[in-house]
Amino acid sequence: NPFFLYAPIVLPHAELIVPEDSIIQQFRGKFPETPYRGIDDGPSFRKGGYASQEHPRATHAAMVKRIDVYVGQIIERLKAEGIYENTLIVFTSDNGPHREGGGDPDFFNSNGIYRGYKRDLYEGGIRVPTVVSWKGHVAAGEENSFAFAFWDYMPTFAELLGVEYPKPTDGVSVLPTFLNRDGQKSRDFFYFEFLEMDGKQAVIQSDWKLIHQSIRKNPTFELYNLASDPSENHNIISLYPEKAEELRKIMQCARTDDRAWKLYND
Incomplete structure (x- = not known):
């Protein structure tokens, strides 16, 4: 009897409150x-x-x-x-x-x-x-340092069960990584966005990461190499403008616009 249990334990999220025990x-x-x-x-x-x-x-x-x-x-x-x-x-x-x-x-x-x-x-x-x-x-x-994202879980669990899943999807199964097997597929890039705080975007491709900050108010770009600077202390966009432009184009193409979730002012 296969089952799936999703247990969303919200701790230690605010509000900070616990029983008196x-x-x-x-x-x-x-x-x-x-x-x-x-x-x-x-x-x-x-x-x-x-x-x-x-x-x-x-x-x-x-x-x-x-x-x-x-x-x-x-x-x-x-x-x-x-x-x-x-x-x-x-x-x-x-x-x-x-x-x-x-x-x-x-x-x-x-x-x-x-x-x-x-x-x-x-x-x-x-x-x-x-x-x-x-x-x-x-x-x-x-x-294991293999990077994956939440949208990879559906393909992962589907492969584990031997069933099909809705396509197209951005996800890839990470079951080979879980089981330490060969054949792990990778993706070309990761794309992230956040609508609050005037909007933000980020693209990670290999060791490179481009962040688009304060999109709707005072937009800026930051470029980091995560291999040499995992703490993102050194914005090197002035040193690698071509790489920044390459990632900016990926960022532009990766996003699907949604009227309910406006990232830009226009």
């Missing part, structure tokens, strides 16, 4: 704290704005701990049902760390060497880890 008690007093002052009453309370939090760092840590507990519960249930060894588990995130509601990713070094946060198209905003487990099929404790 033994988990939060493990972390209270462990970190220096600066209380976060939010919206605690009135018509906007619990309707978009985040409430105050006296212990934002401890609460964040407790939320992360709860993720571990919840994932453990899922795994234990799989084992109890006798299907753990026949289940592929993928643990990942849709974006980098956020700073809303008292979140403090710098204190926890949440994005490591990578610049940026959620809503940025720097690596810190879009590059996230993925943990894959499948006993007897996926080697435990190994690391």
Whole structure:
């Protein structure tokens, strides 16, 4: 009886809040704290704005701990049902760390060497880890730097099940990478966009990355080589204008316009 379970655990997303139980008690007093002052009453309370939090760092840590507990519960249930060894588990995130509601990713070094946060198209905003487990099929404790994206999961799961999936699609199966097999297909480039903060775009091709910032207000371009500068500290667009133009053309062609999601003013 094949099944697919999508478990969207929103922790440690804002609002920073956890039950008053033994988990939060493990972390209270462990970190220096600066209380976060939010919206605690009135018509906007619990309707978009985040409430105050006296212990934002401890609460964040407790939320992360709860993720571990919840994932453990899922795994234990799989084992109890006798299907753990026949289940592929993928643990990942849709974006980098956020700073809303008292979140403090710098204190926890949440994005490591990578610049940026959620809503940025720097690596810190879009590059996230993925943990894959499948006993007897996926080697435990190994690391792989192959880059892929969320739109690759449908082709991956379809290949695993031996079924067709809707086409055309930008996705490619990453099952060969999961199983450490030959035959992994690659893509020519990655394209990203974000509509808030006046609009942003990014294209990654091999080691090169072009970012288009503040599109609707004061547009600028930045060029980085991720192999030599993974932290994106050195904008080298003035040194490689031809490469920037090459990526700009890819960026222009990769986007499909949508009236509901306007990236440009016109």
